[in-house]
Amino acid sequence: MPETAPPAGRGAALAVAGAALLALCCVGTAWPSASASRDSPPVVIDSDGRVLGRIDARSLDGASCAASWTPALADPALQRGTTMTEIPSIADRLDAAGLPADNLLRRRAALPGPVQQLHHDILEVIATTGTPPTSAQLTSWATELGLELTPVLRALADAELLFTGAEATAVTGGVPFAAYNTSAHRVQISGGPTVAANCAVHALGIPAMLGRDAEIHSTDPHSGEPVVATSREGTWRWQPEKAVVFIGSSGSGRPTESCCPVINFFTDADNARAYRRQHHLDGDVLTMPGAAAAGALVFGGLFSPSETA
Template sequence: MNERETAVRITVLTVPDCPNAPAVRERLQTALAGRAVPVDLVEVSGEASAARWGMAGSPTVLIDGEDPFAAAGTRPSVSCRLYRQADGTTDGAPSVADLRRALVQAGLPEAAGEECCEADILDPLGRAGRGRRAPADRGLRAVHQTVLLHFADAGTAPAPGVLDPVAAPYGRTARDVLAELAAEDFLTLDEEGWIQAAYPFSATPTPHRVRIDGGTRAWSMCAIDALGIPAMLGRDVVISSADPVTGEPVTVTTINQKSVWEPAGAVVFVGRRSGSGPAASVCCDVLNFFTSTTSARTWAGEHPDVQGEIVDQARAEGIGRQIFGTLLADD
């Protein structure tokens, strides 16, 4: 273990039940990329406690006791905190890129080049570090989770009218909420407002078929999405896909949340195209299962326009858990 890594200490300050606490923890985990750095979680109640800790809103990230995101003259507060992102929008937690820069500025050595590169490749899947768990306000999370559960139970997307009772307590229509979810890339809609995808699920056929314990059959948007479904639902699945080069089948079967891959040497290529846009257009069709590393390298050589990495089974499953594991959580 690197001595300098243990010298850096991170403290996350939140008010009780802060809706953005899970997001900041997930982004820190991604930014740290497996490096051994202690992270203390502290709940702060009251302005006096906020002043004592130096909390400028919830959540606040302290690195070695300093707030790297605080503007000059910022006062202690227990209110919700907003962070300005690179594209000018605001979010309830710092982005992975901003956390990574703050850690390096604090003296933490950069992660290995491959890990950094992989994190950048995965930005569209994880909404540039903002995570795929919808915010709790304005009915976004309630509608989003209802959509995901409908896919899990029926294998298809719900009609907007089915979601109206879920949106109504927030003073909104389902179509309004769905439009906002689509704008933030939690799901995609067609021109008439019907759901086409709600990551990890697809409403139309893809190369990745998922049979969920209990009998439901659904399509996933990509290989990583398929691997995230058992973690999200807490249920076993059978994933059926095919190597894009050889056409040979690739199957992943989970039993008690433990996976068996066939063939045993199967891997996943994690890639993205250049440019910006929703994950559905930037990366979903280039995250695929392959029967072997050799086959994945062949495909990568035939697609020079796609930036990507080959990841092993454990890493692929870990990415799926990280992105989708908390989407249905209550807190």
Template sequence: MPLPDGIRTVADRLRAARLNAQEDRIRRRVLSILALGVTPTVSILAERCEIPSDPIREILGRLAAMDLLVVDATGEIVLAAYPFSSIPTPHRVHLGGREVFALCAVDALGITAMLNEDTRISSRCAHCGSPVEIQARPEQLTRHLPSEIVVWFPTSEGDYCSVAESRCPNISFFCTSDHLETWRKVNGQPPGLVLSLLEAFEAGREIFGSLLAEANAR
């Protein structure tokens, strides 16, 4: 696990949240809807969980307060639930016959272990914009181009209420460590970690591998 102790991941926040069975059921349903490439809304969740809209809305609010997901200003639409984003991001993840967006590079790498499905990630170098392509199975990376991909993991957070808004936008792929260093110089040398692609993949597996399991099974 290459991430230092001070960094709280969504897996840590989930453990600390001690969700009740209904909250956890809705949390997992949000993730499984997003995994289909569909944006979860209060009405979709109410229908699929067979629970009235008001309790769904309240539970989404509680999950958002614990930074397990992000809802829009109306509280009706789930904008993101780690590792997925309802809104397009630079990290497109192809699953069998469908496509989803990940919040960041590590999240994109964690989806294969979380869903136990093969994935193909299409992203871009955050410095030069050139394509980054990665294929992964739940247990291992299978192919990637270019060969020297690295991942930047910032260790400071901004003043936003969610990690999705503060840290995720900067957890990026770079085609080479030179491009990462150039980007860091241009951006005032922000504090963070340089992860090899394999280290980032292992971090993704660690963070997201058991996220779909029921709370009492984790």
């Protein structure tokens, strides 16, 4: 089964993106730079030009692949930057598809601290129990935080951070968790519940957000065939080996309405492209390593403290 392991340490999000693109070589795609080669693999750098580490992609059995990460601190040659090569960014591909990687975090950071705390508590309950908090829990938390519950829930829903009922008095879900725990993307959280994700990238982002292992079960909407992706201690494996994710939108509108319904897993790139043509969609096709990197970029910092408005 193919796999890819994410890096750790400073600049991890950018490094994950680089790892994902290098792992493309395992499914027949060229290395991302003409100056890169299998004998001299490119390294990952951050926005300030600091070397974060090197990715070595290899074939396991002619069909599977893996990507291993060497941090810069473990290799003096990397610290000197002697093999530095620019790498295309998953963030750029998300931007081009109309899905800015930092959009979710920017929307959350614009909210006051107490509202961010309430949002965090709601997601934590869903991740722990598989269901949204009760009205009694919400009321208690809002009181402790000095918040008026209904306007706050409405603001979180308007920011597409939560899903609520029509009167904004109850929570039905919260990005990345689907409303009413219903979708084609089922995520079994290790040691926890099975939850539904709004789309493929949301499903792949849940392990990064929680720092937990998980197994995703989904279905290729073009062929009806199953796709399974598993994260264990930061290493992703998936079946079938040529599985991909389509990212894009069906038009303008709220991302959860125009993007999420079409961001799906596919058994291979041909199915993804056929689906895109059939539904007249704009977007891009990511390999599974690239899609896992996208999930980490979008959701990896969602449980971390942020500056308040």
